[in-house]
Structure formats: C-alpha cells, structure tokens
Amino acid sequence: MASMSIVFFLLFTSFIGGRAVPKQSSHIALGSSLSPITQPTSWLSPSQKFAFGFYRQGSGFAIGIWLVSGDNTTVVWTAIRDHPPLASNAILVFTEDGKLLLRTERGQEKLIANATDSASHASMLNSGNFVLYDKDSKIIWQSFYFPTDTILGGQTLFAGYQLFSGLTENDHSTGRFHLKMQDDGNLVLYPVNTGDTPGDAYWNTETFGYGSKFHLYLNKSGSLFIVNGTTLNIVYGLNKDSSTASNQNNAIYRATLDFDGVFRLYSHVYDESGYKVSKLWKALDNPCHVKSFCGFNSFCTMNDDQPYCICLPGTDFVDVNHNSLGCERNFSEAGCRVGKKNASFYDITTMENLMWGDRPYVVSPMSIEECSRSCLEDCDCGAALFKSDSCMKQKLPLRYVRRDMKEGYTALLKVGMRSIKSDNPIMAKTPVIVITSKRAIVQIFLVSLSCTVLSCVALAVSGLFIFKSRVLWYKRLLENGNFGLNEEVTLRLFSYNELKRATNGFKEQLGKGSFGAVYKGALYKGKRLVAVKRLEKLVEEGEREFRAEMRAIGRTHHRNLVRLLGYCAEDSKRLLVYEYMSNGSLADHLFKAQTSPNWNERVRIAQDIARGILYLHEECETSIIHCDIKPQNILMDDFWTAKISDFGLAKFLMADQTRTFTGVRGTRGYLAPEWQKNTPISVKADVYSYGIVLLEIVCCRRNIELDVSNEEEVILSTWIYKCFVARELHKILRGEEADKTMVENMVKVALWCIQDEPALRPTMKSVVLMLEGITEVSIPPCPATMSE
Numbered sequence: 001m002a003s004m005s006i007v008f009f010l011l012f013t014s015f016i017g018g019r020a021v022p023k024q025s026s027h028i029a030l031g032s033s034l035s036p037i038t039q040p041t042s043w044l045s046p047s048q049k050f051a052f053g054f055y056r057q058g059s060g061f062a063i064g065i066w067l068v069s070g071d072n073t074t075v076v077w078t079a080i081r082d083h084p085p086l087a088s089n090a091i092l093v094f095t096e097d098g099k100l101l102l103r104t105e106r107g108q109e110k111l112i113a114n115a116t117d118s119a120s121h122a123s124m125l126n127s128g129n130f131v132l133y134d135k136d137s138k139i140i141w142q143s144f145y146f147p148t149d150t151i152l153g154g155q156t157l158f159a160g161y162q163l164f165s166g167l168t169e170n171d172h173s174t175g176r177f178h179l180k181m182q183d184d185g186n187l188v189l190y191p192v193n194t195g196d197t198p199g200d201a202y203w204n205t206e207t208f209g210y211g212s213k214f215h216l217y218l219n220k221s222g223s224l225f226i227v228n229g230t231t232l233n234i235v236y237g238l239n240k241d242s243s244t245a246s247n248q249n250n251a252i253y254r255a256t257l258d259f260d261g262v263f264r265l266y267s268h269v270y271d272e273s274g275y276k277v278s279k280l281w282k283a284l285d286n287p288c289h290v291k292s293f294c295g296f297n298s299f300c301t302m303n304d305d306q307p308y309c310i311c312l313p314g315t316d317f318v319d320v321n322h323n324s325l326g327c328e329r330n331f332s333e334a335g336c337r338v339g340k341k342n343a344s345f346y347d348i349t350t351m352e353n354l355m356w357g358d359r360p361y362v363v364s365p366m367s368i369e370e371c372s373r374s375c376l377e378d379c380d381c382g383a384a385l386f387k388s389d390s391c392m393k394q395k396l397p398l399r400y401v402r403r404d405m406k407e408g409y410t411a412l413l414k415v416g417m418r419s420i421k422s423d424n425p426i427m428a429k430t431p432v433i434v435i436t437s438k439r440a441i442v443q444i445f446l447v448s449l450s451c452t453v454l455s456c457v458a459l460a461v462s463g464l465f466i467f468k469s470r471v472l473w474y475k476r477l478l479e480n481g482n483f484g485l486n487e488e489v490t491l492r493l494f495s496y497n498e499l500k501r502a503t504n505g506f507k508e509q510l511g512k513g514s515f516g517a518v519y520k521g522a523l524y525k526g527k528r529l530v531a532v533k534r535l536e537k538l539v540e541e542g543e544r545e546f547r548a549e550m551r552a553i554g555r556t557h558h559r560n561l562v563r564l565l566g567y568c569a570e571d572s573k574r575l576l577v578y579e580y581m582s583n584g585s586l587a588d589h590l591f592k593a594q595t596s597p598n599w600n601e602r603v604r605i606a607q608d609i610a611r612g613i614l615y616l617h618e619e620c621e622t623s624i625i626h627c628d629i630k631p632q633n634i635l636m637d638d639f640w641t642a643k644i645s646d647f648g649l650a651k652f653l654m655a656d657q658t659r660t661f662t663g664v665r666g667t668r669g670y671l672a673p674e675w676q677k678n679t680p681i682s683v684k685a686d687v688y689s690y691g692i693v694l695l696e697i698v699c700c701r702r703n704i705e706l707d708v709s710n711e712e713e714v715i716l717s718t719w720i721y722k723c724f725v726a727r728e729l730h731k732i733l734r735g736e737e738a739d740k741t742m743v744e745n746m747v748k749v750a751l752w753c754i755q756d757e758p759a760l761r762p763t764m765k766s767v768v769l770m771l772e773g774i775t776e777v778s779i780p781p782c783p784a785t786m787s788e
C-alpha cells in the first residue's frame with residue numbers, strides 16, 4: 001500500500017514537473033554535508049528522479065548526478081572525474097562561506113564547483129541540473145555548463161565545448177573518445193589524443209562552414225538540434241505520433257557519448273515497474289566504425305552483435321584483459337637492425353580487404369611479389385598495402401585498421417619466424433647447446449679454439465696495418481707536407497691566415513652560394529687546388545657544435561659528393577675547404593646551349609646525383625637532408641663526375657627555417673611545397689628538388705623560363721606533365737636524339753618526385769632503382785592535385 005502511494009506521488013510530481021514549469025527546487029542550505037555511507041548520501045531533486053551526491057565507483061565512491069532508478073547506474077554527470085575512487089570517510093560540504101568542497105581523509109580539500117562568487121544556497125533541479133545561487137538567487141554555477149559524457153533534455157552543449165566518453169560502462173573517468181561542438185558549426189566524434197584532424201574523425205553532422213556560433217541542444221521532448229539564434233539543423237527529431245509520445249511527460253531524455261565511442265540518444269520512461277530504457281538513435285550503426293575502438297595493430301569485427309578486437313598476424317594483445325588497448329609485435333626486429341636482413345627471419349602474410357589510416361612512407365610501383373620482398377628487406381617496413389601495381393609501405397604501429405571490402409587492398413604483413421627470445425641477436429650468437437656426446441664437446445672445443453686463434457691473428461694483422469699506415473702517414477706529412485695529395489683520414493683545421501694566403505686574399509671568386517662566396521685557392525705550395533667557402537649569415541653556433549658538424553660532414557665519403565678537406569673556425573669566422581672541381585657546376589652546362597652534355601651523359605649525371613643523395617639520406621651515419629639540391633650545387637670534377645656540394649650545411653640555417661630561410665636561397669623553383677607550409681621537413685624535400693633538377697636535365701632548360709615562345713611552356717614541370725598526359729614527350733626534346741622509353745621513364749620518375757604530397761614521393765633508393773631500370777615506374781598522378 002505504502003509503495004503504491006509513493007509511486008502515485010512520483011507520478012503526480014513528475015506530471016506537475018512536465019507541465020507547470022519552473023521554480024520547484026530543493027533548497028540546500030549552507031552548512032549541509034553528504035557522506036558516502038552515512039545518511040544523507042545525496043540531495044534529491046523535488047521530483048526524486050535525480051540525485052546529487054556520492055555513488056559507488058569501483059572500490060570506492062565518486063561524486064556526481066544520477067538518475068534514481070533500481071541500481072542507480074545511469075550517471076549523467078561526474079565531478080572531478082579523473083580523481084581516484086574516494087574512501088568512505090570522504091565528505092562533501094557546502095561550507096558556511098558558500099563553497100562546495102570535497103574533504104578527503106588527509107584533510108585535503110577539493111573544489112567541486114568553481115563559482116566565482118560565494119553561494120547562498122544550492123539546488124538539485126528536476127531537469128538534472130545542479131545549481132548554486134548567490135544571495136540574489138542568481139545562478140552562479142550549474143553542472144549543465146560543465147557536461148561530462150551526457151547532455152539531458154533542456155541542456156546545451158555550447159560551441160567549443162565537448163563531451164568525453166567514460167572509460168568503461170561503469171567507470172565514468174575520462175575515456176578514449178570525445179564529441180566536439182566545433183566553432184565551425186560541425187559536431188564531430190574523434191578518438192582522444194589524436195590532433196582531431198579530419199582523418200581522425202569518425203562521425204560528423206556535416207553542418208560546418210556557417211561560421212557562426214552553433215551549439216547542440218537536446219530539447220525536453222527528446223529532439224536533438226544544432227542551432228544558433230536563427231538556424232536549426234535537426235540531428236534527431238522525435239516522431240510525434242510514435243508510441244513513446246503519449247508518455248512524453250514521464251520521459252527523461254539523455255544523449256550520451258558512451259564508452260565505446262558511439263553517441264546515443266536514450267529515453268527513460270517511467271511506469272509502475274520502473275524505468276523503461278530505449279535507445280532512440282545512435283550516431284553510428286556499427287560500433288566497429290569507431291576509429292581507435294581497437295588500438296594499434298588490431299581491427300574490429302562484429303560477433304553476436306558485439307564488437308571484438310583482433311590482432312593482426314605477428315602481433316599479440318598488449319594486455320589480454322583489455323583488448324582494446326591494441327597489439328604489439330610478438331617477435332623482435334633486432335635482427336634486422338644489426339644487418340641480418342636475411343628474409344629467413346621474417347615472412348609476409350597477406351590479408352585481403354584490409355585498410356588502415358596513416359599515409360605510407362613510400363609508394364612505389366611494383367608487383368605484389370616485389371612488394372613483399374621489398375618490405376622484407378626494409379627494416380622500417382612493418383606492413384604494406386598493395387593495389388593495382390602500387391606498393392605502399394608502412395611503419396608500425398598501424399592506426400585505424402579496418403576491414404574494407406570496397407577499397408580492395410591486399411595487406412602484406414611482416415611476421416616473425418622466431419620467438420622474441422631466440423631472435424635476440426645476443427642470444428642467437430650463443431645458442432644453448434645440449435651436448436649429447438664427447439665427440440660433440442671436442443668439436444665445439446676445436447671450433448671455438450680455432451675461432452679465438454683466427455680472431456687474434458686478424459687483430460694482430462689489422463693492428464700492425466693500422467700502425468704501419470699511421471707511421472707512413474706521419475712520415476709523408478713530415479717529409480713534404482704534402483698530405484693533401486693522399487687520402488687523408490681526418491679533416492684538417494686551418495688558420496684564417498693560412499686560407500687568406502692560399503686564396504691570395506680571397507681574390508678569385510668562383511661563385512656565390514646560399515651560404516656565402518666561394519674562392520679559388522691553392523694549398524701545399526700550389527700543388528693542390530681547393531675551393532674555400534666563406535660562410536655568412538650563420539645561425540649563432542658555438543665552435544664546438546661547428547666542429548662536431550664538420551667532423552660529421554668529413555666522415556661522408558662518396559664518389560658523388562664533393563669532399564670536405566678541412567675547415568677554419570676562428571672567432572666568428574667560419575670557412576670550409578673543399579676539393580676543387582675543375583669543370584664548374586651542372587647549371588653552367590645545362591643552361592648554356594654550346595656546352596650542354598649529350599643525352600647519354602645526362603642520364604649518367606642524373607644517376608650520379610641520385611646516388612649521392614641516396615648516400616646522404618640512407619647510407620651515412622646520420623641521415624643528412626641537403627635542403628638545397630639545385631644544378632648550381634652539383635659540381636663536375638676533372639672526369640665529369642657529378643658531385644653534390646653544400647651538403648650538411650642546412651643545419652646552420654635551420655633555426656629560422658621559415659621565410660627568411662627560403663628568402664636566403666632565392667631558388668624557389670626547387671623548394672618542396674612543405675617549405676611554405678608549416679610542416680616538418682624530411683628527406684622527401686630533397687626528393688622534390690631532385691625531381692625538378694631531373695626535369696631540367698632531361699630538357700636542358702631551367703624550371704622557370706620566361707623567354708619562351710609559348711606561354712604554357714613557362715613552367716617546365718607543368719608543361720612536361722601536359723606533354724606526358726598528351727603523349728607528346730617528343731616536344732620537350734626539341735629534336736634531340738634519345739631513347740623514347742628512356743625519356744618517358746625519366747619523366748615519370750621526376751613526376752613522382754615532385755608530388756605535392758611528400759608521402760607519395762618515392763625514396764631516393766626507389767629513385768635510383770627506377771632510373772637504373774631495375775624497377776618499373778608506374779604512371780604518376782598529377783603532381784599538384786594530390787595536395788589537400
């Protein structure tokens with residue numbers, strides 16, 4: 001009987017609540033307090049539908065607002081949500097001076113509502129809003145303005161605000177997804193910690209571009225809108241004549257970003273048996289479409305209407321109890337790094353219709369077999385996507401992996417053949433041997449003995465050799481001071497006066513580059529010609545850093561790089577001494593009709609330059625980005641070998657790598673588009689510049705030439721692409737004899753190199769392979785339209 005009357009009372013009050021609007025509120029006076037275990041544990045709304053106070057959370061308690069129902073599991077707001085669970089002796093006080101405070105065991109206090117003024121009373125409203133009033137009964141704080149994962153009927157998510165999902169169904173601390181009401185008017189779902197780029201978004205209302213302050217509003221009868229003062233976009237509109245309509249007055253609506261990353265709209269309709277919960281709407285039908293629902297290297301699949309995460313081949317769950325945290329490799333790659341690229345350590349497994357989010361670090365045209373081999377041999381390659389002769393290699397970890405039937409990609413995944421333990425290079429060298437017979441022991445003994453002896457001999461021999469060569473070197477040095485003519489091991493440190501003398505007071509200028517002027521000089525009594533570069537406009541650089549840098553450059557030795565012989569670092573003076581290149585720069589030859597090299601020579605020069613850049617990028621101790629590849633920086637020695645100069649110097653100008661940097665160079669035509677944007681510069685910037693140089697080599701003209709008969713020929717790259725598409729490449733050669741397929745091949749490589757999107761450009765390694773005709777070159781897309 002008693003319970004019936006309570007139900008009646010509840011129905012009655014909620015009926016009133018639904019119709020006659022405001023000003024029925026619970027009055028919470030200053031000095032009130034709550035405790036997790038002794039009454040009162042919460043303050044109820046007049047309707048008794050919402051409560052503010054302590055609720056159970058994990059092993060302890062949390063503070064929040066919930067819908068009072070059977071087990072109180074519908075929590076709609078949480079205070080200090082990332083605070084660890086509270087102990088049972090915590091206490092929530094509404095202090096006499098008008099602050100809402102949490103006091104924990106050690107006497108620590110935490111503000112629950114950060115109102116600017118002190119409050120005079122508080123109230124748990126029927127709407128589910130908890131508010132603080134000042135002495136004039138003006139609202140100075142309300143929970144509706146600080147939503148956590150839910151908005152209730154009548155609540156607004158303002159522009160610039162967001163909801164964060166809970167961690168799990170029952171843990172309301174901050175989880176892995178957020179819903180952002182963006183300033184551009186769009187409502188978007190993203191995984192957290194991603195940067196919120198369009199590529200990270202997995203759902204949006206497409207209501208962007210209005211440029212005015214829109215907000216998300218859930219009205220009291222359960223319709224969800226994106227509105228500003230005048231315009232309204234319906235996200236979800238409740239059908240008036242639906243079955244729930246009759247119960248509308250009893251219904252409570254809430255829109256919650258659930259822990260699984262799906263934004264859902266619920267109704268809670270009260271009847272005699274309690275609340276009936278219905279899901280009215282959800283942002284995504286398939287929870288597997290939530291990006292990052294499964295972590296790195298795993299993908300989501302539906303089973304029994306439930307999403308599950310599955311690890312990619314070669315990986316295991318990071319934490320078997322939390323499958324959504326992603327997967328990690330169950331084999332070690334150490335073997336790859338120490339040079340054992342032998343494919344027997346790894347294998348490739350293929351999976352159809354798989355897709356992932358990040359862009360590949362290299363895209364090259366090849367067959368699927370070549371693609372697998374290329375990935376196996378490349379330590380950076382964790383997986384590759386293959387589709388119609390295009391191989392897209394990717395580093396691990398893989399984000400946003402998904403099943404995708406439409407795209408039709410085949411995924412090639414690197415898997416380990418051995419377990420982590422035996423693949424460890426140290427373990428591999430000292431295998432555990434179970435000795436079964438005496439003969440085996442003797443054999444092992446003999447083997448190790450001979451190894452020891454051999455290595456001793458080798459050490460002695462090499463020691464002797466090093467000693468001898470050292471002695472010889474010093475001897476020669478003493479004899480005629482002529483070490484400049486032999487292959488010196490170390491860089492020489494010059495004094496300024498020495499170089500002044502060598503260049504005859506910097507008399508003969510050979511040229512002027514981005515870093516300063518270059519002078520001709522002679523060392524060792526005129527026996528060796530050198531080029532002395534006087535650096536200008538350097539970033540303030542300590543002498544020690546400069547020397548370290550010089551040593552690094554000095555260690556690079558390659559046929560296609562200009563040798564650095566020594567340097568001078570005195571006070572603020574910085575000079576570099578290079579070998580002298582007797583035949584000038586590539587620019588001198590390409591752009592002067594009388595001297596331009598013939599086709600075969602140009603092919604060779606193009607390959608030389610590519611090999612030099614490849615060495616800088618991949619083969620010297622630390623990868624060097626040149627940053628200024630152009631024909632003026634390619635020099636020709638006595639034998640017409642092309643050599644790259646000025647490498648390793650970009651570092652000195654890096655501190656202001658923005659406008660001034662490009663200004664200093666004044667060679668815009670060769671700069672990759674990323675220099676103009678604010679994106680990081682990688683080796684791919686050199687690939688771009690190389691592509692332009694390659695086109696210039698093919699055509700023997702500058703990238704930009706105003707003095708041309710036809711306007712469309714002004715920009716070489718644009719013109720060549722046009723000719724290429726129109727199959728009219730013969731035009732660009734102006735009647736010169738050349739192998740047609742070879743011309744086309746070089747043009748294709750160049751067009752790949754000058755793609756706006758760095759990821760689409762090949763690595764220098766693939767460039768070399770393509771130029772040498774070892775790998776096929778696929779049809780390049782238009783260089784400029786690839787940018788976003």
Ligand SMILES: *[C@@H]1O[C@H](CO)[C@@H](O)[C@H](O)[C@H]1NC(C)=O
Nearest residue numbers: 041042051068069070071072
């Ligand atoms: C639900 O919350 C209300 C209000 O605090 C409380 O009276 C009731 O005991 C709670 N129910 C359960 C099962 O904890």
Ligand SMILES: *[C@@H]1O[C@H](CO)[C@@H](O)[C@H](O)[C@H]1NC(C)=O
Nearest residue numbers: 113114115116117141145146
């Ligand atoms: C209260 O805290 C919120 C963030 O939790 C902050 O945005 C707001 O500015 C704070 N208000 C005051 C008055 O400190």
Ligand SMILES: *[C@@H]1O[C@H](CO)[C@@H](O)[C@H](O)[C@H]1NC(C)=O
Nearest residue numbers: 219220221222223237238240
């Ligand atoms: C909520 O919006 C719907 C659709 O526009 C409308 O029919 C309904 O009257 C609104 N309810 C309230 C309480 O304003």
Ligand SMILES: *[C@@H]1O[C@H](CO)[C@@H](O)[C@H](O)[C@H]1NC(C)=O
Nearest residue numbers: 210212213227228229230231
């Ligand atoms: C609301 O957005 C519309 C464009 O959709 C715009 O014309 C209007 O000025 C905006 N109203 C306000 C109050 O910002």
Ligand SMILES: *[C@@H]1O[C@H](CO)[C@@H](O)[C@H](O)[C@H]1NC(C)=O
Nearest residue numbers: 339340341342343344345377
């Ligand atoms: C790789 O190793 C296997 C056996 O360990 C050997 O037979 C094969 O020749 C090696 N391949 C290369 C390319 O080194």
Ligand SMILES: *[C@@H]1O[C@H](CO)[C@@H](O)[C@H](O)[C@H]1NC(C)=O
Nearest residue numbers: 314315330331416417418419
């Ligand atoms: C790695 O895991 C896969 C499946 O998860 C398994 O088939 C493979 O044998 C494992 N590899 C190693 C080296 O443990």
